[in-house]
Amino acid sequence: MKHFNRVYLILIFGILYIPIITLIFFSFNSANSTAVFEGFSLRWYRELFSSPDTFEALRNTLILAISAATLSTVIGTAAAAGIYRMKSKLAKNAINSVTNIPMMNPDIVTGMSMMLFFVALVGILSIDYESIGFTAMLIAHTTFCLPYVILSVLPRVEDLGKSLTEAALDLGCTPIQSFFKVELPNILPGVISGFTMAFTLSLDDFVISYFVGSSNFQTLPLLIYSMTKKKVTPDMYALSTLIIITVFIFLVVSNVKSGKARRKESHK
Amino acid sequence: MKTIVCKLLILTFVLALCFTLFSCGKDNDEEGDVSSKDKITLNVYNWGEYISDGSLGSYDTIAAFEEYCKNELNMNVEVNYSTYATNEDMYSKLSGGAGTYDIIIPSDYMIERMKNEGMLYSFDVTELENYKYISEEFRGMYYDPDECYSVPYTYGKVGIIYNSTMVDPVDVENKSWDIMWNEKYKGKILQFNNPRDGMASAMFLLGLDINSTNKSDWDKSLEKLVEQKPLVQAYVSDEIYNKMISNSASIAAYYAGDYLTMLDSNPDLAFYYPTEGTNVFVDAMCIPKNAKHPELAKEFINFMLSPEPATANALYIGYASPNSLVYENPSYIEEMGEDAMEVLYSEDESRYPFDPFYHSFSPELLAYTNGLWENLKTENSTELWVHITSVVIVGSLLGYAIYNICVKKKRSKDYRLRDKAKLLEKRNAEKSKASAQNK
Numbered sequence: 001m002k003h004f005n006r007v008y009l010i011l012i013f014g015i016l017y018i019p020i021i022t023l024i025f026f027s028f029n030s031a032n033s034t035a036v037f038e039g040f041s042l043r044w045y046r047e048l049f050s051s052p053d054t055f056e057a058l059r060n061t062l063i064l065a066i067s068a069a070t071l072s073t074v075i076g077t078a079a080a081a082g083i084y085r086m087k088s089k090l091a092k093n094a095i096n097s098v099t100n101i102p103m104m105n106p107d108i109v110t111g112m113s114m115m116l117f118f119v120a121l122v123g124i125l126s127i128d129y130e131s132i133g134f135t136a137m138l139i140a141h142t143t144f145c146l147p148y149v150i151l152s153v154l155p156r157v158e159d160l161g162k163s164l165t166e167a168a169l170d171l172g173c174t175p176i177q178s179f180f181k182v183e184l185p186n187i188l189p190g191v192i193s194g195f196t197m198a199f200t201l202s203l204d205d206f207v208i209s210y211f212v213g214s215s216n217f218q219t220l221p222l223l224i225y226s227m228t229k230k231k232v233t234p235d236m237y238a239l240s241t242l243i244i245i246t247v248f249i250f251l252v253v254s255n256v257k258s259g260k261a262r263r264k265e266s267h268k
Numbered sequence: 269m270k271t272i273v274c275k276l277l278i279l280t281f282v283l284a285l286c287f288t289l290f291s292c293g294k295d296n297d298e299e300g301d302v303s304s305k306d307k308i309t310l311n312v313y314n315w316g317e318y319i320s321d322g323s324l325g326s327y328d329t330i331a332a333f334e335e336y337c338k339n340e341l342n343m344n345v346e347v348n349y350s351t352y353a354t355n356e357d358m359y360s361k362l363s364g365g366a367g368t369y370d371i372i373i374p375s376d377y378m379i380e381r382m383k384n385e386g387m388l389y390s391f392d393v394t395e396l397e398n399y400k401y402i403s404e405e406f407r408g409m410y411y412d413p414d415e416c417y418s419v420p421y422t423y424g425k426v427g428i429i430y431n432s433t434m435v436d437p438v439d440v441e442n443k444s445w446d447i448m449w450n451e452k453y454k455g456k457i458l459q460f461n462n463p464r465d466g467m468a469s470a471m472f473l474l475g476l477d478i479n480s481t482n483k484s485d486w487d488k489s490l491e492k493l494v495e496q497k498p499l500v501q502a503y504v505s506d507e508i509y510n511k512m513i514s515n516s517a518s519i520a521a522y523y524a525g526d527y528l529t530m531l532d533s534n535p536d537l538a539f540y541y542p543t544e545g546t547n548v549f550v551d552a553m554c555i556p557k558n559a560k561h562p563e564l565a566k567e568f569i570n571f572m573l574s575p576e577p578a579t580a581n582a583l584y585i586g587y588a589s590p591n592s593l594v595y596e597n598p599s600y601i602e603e604m605g606e607d608a609m610e611v612l613y614s615e616d617e618s619r620y621p622f623d624p625f626y627h628s629f630s631p632e633l634l635a636y637t638n639g640l641w642e643n644l645k646t647e648n649s650t651e652l653w654v655h656i657t658s659v660v661i662v663g664s665l666l667g668y669a670i671y672n673i674c675v676k677k678k679r680s681k682d683y684r685l686r687d688k689a690k691l692l693e694k695r696n697a698e699k700s701k702a703s704a705q706n707k
Contacts, residue, residue: 035513035514051321213366223316
């Protein structure tokens with residue numbers, strides 16, 4: 001049984017991480033290939049930093065991901081707080097299932113319908129598609145991130161219950177004060193995890209961006225996809241490696257921090 | 269409580285609005301830095317990795333064009349460059365209305381289709397100052413006989429790439445497509461992963477017209493491909509690079525320019541053009557009908573034909589250029605090397621009696637050929653156990669769901685019956701009590 005455990009663990013982690021390790025490995029390849037390793041070099045990192053297109057796309061992706069995550073977190077948190085306070089159970093259920101539709105919907109349906117909607121909108125307003133390029137992407141990304149935020153905030157709101165807020169109101173808070181001073185700090189972990197989820201979802205979305213994207217707003221996934229006419233250049237591996245390292249550092253730091261906090265608490 | 273919700277909602281919207289305004293404002297600021305309000309944005313839509321983009325010290329075409337506009341035309345131009353992966357992607361983006369572009373670079377058959385659908389802007393191409401450098405051979409092509417829609421950018425031919433250490437020299441002596449049907453190389457052959465190119469390889473071998481409108485020709489081609497299927501290692505597009513470079517496959521059909529890229533990493537590779545004939549493609553610069561700055565787009569095309577950008581792009585892409593300023597340029601020839609020049613620009617010796625260019629198909633024929641290709645790909649491609657497992661999983665899920673529903677119904681019926689029985693008992697008890705009292 002012990003052996004089985006070990007093999008099982010190795011198998012799972014192998015499948016999870018070997019592809020990533022391969023990618024990191026080949027990003028240091030001196031040859032223009034993903035199959036033959038010819039020697040260590042930083043060539044692709046140099047190439048990456050000298051290519052303006054990639055950075056433009058990366059910038060776009062980050063701007064979009066941060067904006068969409070922020071916007072959907074704000075709307076989602078408000079929505080969660082609102083849904084919790086609904087009196088009619090029927091309306092609550094209805095709203096819950098309606099907000100879940102963008103999550104259950106296949107991306108391709110969301111993407112197509114968004115594109116149709118924006119094209120029609122552009123036609124009615126008789127403006128260029130480019131002039132709403134970023135806005136269209138922002139709306140589309142916020143829409144599909146929203147249910148995830150609600151999903152991670154709503155349980156926190158439900159756990160918190162009404163009594164604290166009501167106490168705050170009794171003690172003289174205005175409703176807004178009670179939300180920001182009492183409710184928000186308590187549901188903050190849920191809000192943050194919602195934000196992170198929305199951020200990652202928006203960062204790697206391809207299908208919806210593919211349909212909605214305009215000529216003046218190309219994101220990284222779209223750029224990489226368009227390279228398949230010739231071949232995906234290894235500088236993309238270099239970029240992915242940098243992203244992985246960033247995420248890794250972020251995770252380590254946050255884990256160490258929360259570990260320290262827990263130890264402090266237990267000391268008390 | 270309701271007021272809190274209302275206020276929250278209002279707050280959210282205000283915040284959201286602020287945020288969008290803020291982000292838009294930021295964009296405007298950025299543009300404002302570069303000065304002048306009559307800044308023109310030129311939207312260029314090109315294949316991925318299909319222009320010299322300044323990476324690793326290469327020539328930065330886009331920046332050079334912006335500079336050129338500033339100095340020569342006294343215009344403040346910003347090029348907005350984005351990319352696509354297939355002709356069909358580009359077509360659907362344009363016809364869907366989700367994008368207005370000033371420059372697009374479709375392939376021959378797509379130009380024909382877009383021209384027929386009235387999607388291209390018409391102008392006298394010969395008026396462009398640098399058009400005279402385009403080789404005679406590539407003027408007035410079938411898709412644009414009156415030279416009023418397109419200016420060729422690159423061209424190339426499909427050929428057979430093989431690994432000289434793994435393939436017997438005798439088998440490539442006759443320079444034929446039949447090596448891709450050679451049993452000896454079972455599991456070492458790569459075939460195109462798109463219907464047009466894949467089926468064409470069989471049609472060349474059979475001596476059929478690749479633009480045939482006769483469905484039986486396509487059926488024959490499918491038959492040939494079905495025959496080939498057991499020998500094929502994989503149906504590939506850009507994975508071909510890795511497979512050929514790492515020697516995991518030994519025979520493939522692909523474009524001459526891409527062969528040269530592979531050759532850089534694997535010197536064992538060799539190449540020939542099949543004598544039965546092969547496909548020739550031309551990618552040409554066009555202006556869509558709904559372009560906002562067609563005049564500037566013409567300037568862009570003209571600029572792309574001038575010596576420096578044309579040479580830099582030809583070197584970067586690695587495909588043949590129809591521009592005499594490029595293929596007669598000594599430094600270009602030197603950079604490419606004699607062998608590569610031979611591969612890219614060799615005279616056609618094929619005895620193919622038909623037009624080697626792809627033509628645009630009628631929607632009906634397109635659907636028919638795509639259907640055939642689908643048949644080829646799906647035939648036995650997933651193994652039986654996959655089907656069985658999925659059927660078992662779906663079946664058991666369904667069974668469980670139905671069982672659950674039935675049990676619930678039965679239970680609730682039981683409960684209802686029990687309740688009813690209890691109720692009756694109660695009533696009876698009350699009744700008997702009452703009657704006893706009455707008595």
